[in-house]
Amino acid sequence: KCLMNYHLNKLLVNKYVDAIITISETSKKDIARLLKFNPEEIYVVYLGPKAAHIKLKPGKWQEEIVRRFHLKEDFVVYFGDINYNKNIPTLVNSCKAQKIQLVLVGKQALEVEKMDLSHPENAHLKPIYKDLVSSKNIVRTGFISDEDANKLLNLATCLVQPSYYEGFGLSVINAFASG
Numbered sequence: 001k002c003l004m005n006y007h008l009n010k011l012l013v014n015k016y017v018d019a020i021i022t023i024s025e026t027s028k029k030d031i032a033r034l035l036k037f038n039p040e041e042i043y044v045v046y047l048g049p050k051a052a053h054i055k056l057k058p059g060k061w062q063e064e065i066v067r068r069f070h071l072k073e074d075f076v077v078y079f080g081d082i083n084y085n086k087n088i089p090t091l092v093n094s095c096k097a098q099k100i101q102l103v104l105v106g107k108q109a110l111e112v113e114k115m116d117l118s119h120p121e122n123a124h125l126k127p128i129y130k131d132l133v134s135s136k137n138i139v140r141t142g143f144i145s146d147e148d149a150n151k152l153l154n155l156a157t158c159l160v161q162p163s164y165y166e167g168f169g170l171s172v173i174n175a176f177a178s179g
Contacts (some may be wrong), residue, residue, distance in 0.1 A: 010035050023047050025170040047170055049177035052146035056154045056178075065151045069139055074117045075101035077156040079149065079171040084124050088161040092128045096137065103139045103152060104132075110142035136145075153178035 012021075013035050020042045022028050032039040053157060065071065076095055082088045082104070095102040101123045108115075112132050144152070153159060159175040 013037060019043060020061065021045050022080070027078040027167040030167065047173065048170060049173045051173040053150045053153065056070070056151065061151055062155060065148070065155060069141060069152070071103070071139070071155065072101045074157045075103050076158055076160050077103045077105065077152050078160055080103045081106055082112065082125065083121065085164045087164050089124055089128045091160055091162045092131050094137065097132060101137050101139065103141065103156070105141045105144055105149065105152065107143045109140040109142055151179050
């Protein structure tokens with residue numbers, strides 16, 4: 001059924017679509033390759049940072065964020081899903097080896113206990129499951145507001161996006177805007 005949907009969408013796109021707008025050269029290449037769409041009719045319009053992401057002046061917000069998220073002085077922050085292409089096991093193991101706190105921001109990381117790790121799409125998390133759910137050096141925030149995301153980025157030692165593959169890294173753009 002999935003393969004049939006793919007071929008149907010490919011046919012419909014090539015028959016009825018005059019142009020495509022996408023967010024990155026990588027996505028453009030994927031669209032052209034997978035849909036056999038003319039790359040000259042695919043236009044890239046880059047994303048910018050969210051308005052909430054700015055460099056903040058020191059203030060009481062720092063103590064409140066440190067307290068609420070149990071942050072250490074130095075920490076690495078990651079924003080996003082924890083599916084296979086995000087390469088979370090390498091990130092977890094790297095932070096563990098370097099003895100640096102890891103802050104995972106996103107709904108999936110908070111709900112890892114509910115995931116079926118025997119499912120092939122989640123099996124990559126098995127080796128790090130214990131660290132994810134019980135390490136004092138890993139903070140799983142779940143979904144947070146743009147304001148809190150900006151505060152975390154302002155305080156973080158660095159943002160890491162260890163993905164094997166990305167169409168576009170919006171969290172990297174937000175991190176630059178947050179200083």
